[in-house]
Amino acid sequence: MKRTHLPLNALRVFDAAARHLSFTKAADELAVTPAAVGQQIRALEDVLGVVLFKRMTRNLELTPEAERGLPALRAGFLQFEEAVRLMQEGQGSNTLTVAAPRDFTAKWLAARLAGYGADKPDLRFVLVSADGAVDFTQANLDLAVIFGAMPAEEELSGTRLTTEAMVVVAAPALAERLKSASDLAAAALVHHPGSDWAGWFAERQASHPQADAGLSVGDAGLAIDAAAAGYGVARVPMTLAASDMASGRVARVFDIEPADEAYWLVAPPPQWRQKKVRALVEFLTA
Structure with a gap:
C-alpha cells in the first residue's frame, strides 16, 4: 500500500487496542468512545482485507495476521516519534x-x-x-x-x-560646536541607507556644500560608531543611539525628530x- 493511502489514524487505534486487548481500554487511552474504536478497527479490517481480532465473549485475541504485522507497526511508530523529535529539536523550549x-x-x-x-x-x-x-x-x-x-x-x-524617533549625533566635542543646520557645513556627513540627509536639509531650507561626500556605511550602527570616532555627524534611529548617548560616546545635535516607522x-x-x-x-x- 502506498504511503499516501496508509490509514494512519486507524493503525494508531489498532496499536492501542492490541496493547490492551480491549476496545474499552483503548477508547479510554485515546479519549474516544468504544464504539468509535470498534468502527475504526472494522474499517481497517475492510481496507486490509484481513481480520485483526477474534471477538471472544469477554476479551479480544489477536489473529495470526495481526501478530505478524504488529512488531513492524510499533517499530514504525517509534520511527515517527523520532522523526518528530528531530524536527522539533531546533525549536526546543531552551x-x-x-x-x-x-x-x-x-x-x-x-x-x-x-x-x-x-x-x-x-x-x-x-x-x-x-x-x-x-x-x-x-x-x-x-x-x-x-x-x-x-x-x-x-x-x-x-x-x-x-x-521610534530620529536623532543627529556626533562626538561630544563636535556636537558642542553645532547649533544650527548651517553649522553642519563644516562637518562631514555620515551616510547609511536610512539617513536621508537630503530630506533633512530640505525641511530646514538649508544645504550642505558636500552633501554627497563624506562617509557611506552599511547601516545605522556603523554610522553611530563613525560619529563616535570623530568622523562627522550621523542621523540615526534614537533606539540605536540611546546607549551610546548614555555612555557619552556620542552626543545629540538638535532636537529629536518623531518618526512614523518603528x-x-x-x-x-x-x-x-x-x-x-x-x-x-x-x-x-x-
Whole structure:
C-alpha cells in the first residue's frame, strides 16, 4: 500500500487496542468512545482485507495476521516519534532563534538578550542577520525584528517594540560646536541607507556644500560608531543611539525628530502561542 493511502489514524487505534486487548481500554487511552474504536478497527479490517481480532465473549485475541504485522507497526511508530523529535529539536523550549538587522542586534538587542538569559543557564540563542525581508518559510525562526511599518502580510502578526524617533549625533566635542543646520557645513556627513540627509536639509531650507561626500556605511550602527570616532555627524534611529548617548560616546545635535516607522517583533500566528516566545516578548516589551 502506498504511503499516501496508509490509514494512519486507524493503525494508531489498532496499536492501542492490541496493547490492551480491549476496545474499552483503548477508547479510554485515546479519549474516544468504544464504539468509535470498534468502527475504526472494522474499517481497517475492510481496507486490509484481513481480520485483526477474534471477538471472544469477554476479551479480544489477536489473529495470526495481526501478530505478524504488529512488531513492524510499533517499530514504525517509534520511527515517527523520532522523526518528530528531530524536527522539533531546533525549536526546543531552551532554544530561541531570532532574526534581526545587524545594527539593531549590536546596539539594542544583544544586551537585552544577555539580561534575559542571565538566570537561564540552559537557554540558547541563535541570532540570524536579517537586514531585509524575513521569510519564515526559509528559516527556522521563532521571532524576527523588522524596521518600518507593521507588515501587511496576513501570515504575520506583530507587536511594536519601540516608539521610534530620529536623532543627529556626533562626538561630544563636535556636537558642542553645532547649533544650527548651517553649522553642519563644516562637518562631514555620515551616510547609511536610512539617513536621508537630503530630506533633512530640505525641511530646514538649508544645504550642505558636500552633501554627497563624506562617509557611506552599511547601516545605522556603523554610522553611530563613525560619529563616535570623530568622523562627522550621523542621523540615526534614537533606539540605536540611546546607549551610546548614555555612555557619552556620542552626543545629540538638535532636537529629536518623531518618526512614523518603528521596530516591530513579528512572527506567524502559531509562533505566538509558544510559551518561550511569549516570555521573551513580554521581557523585551516591558
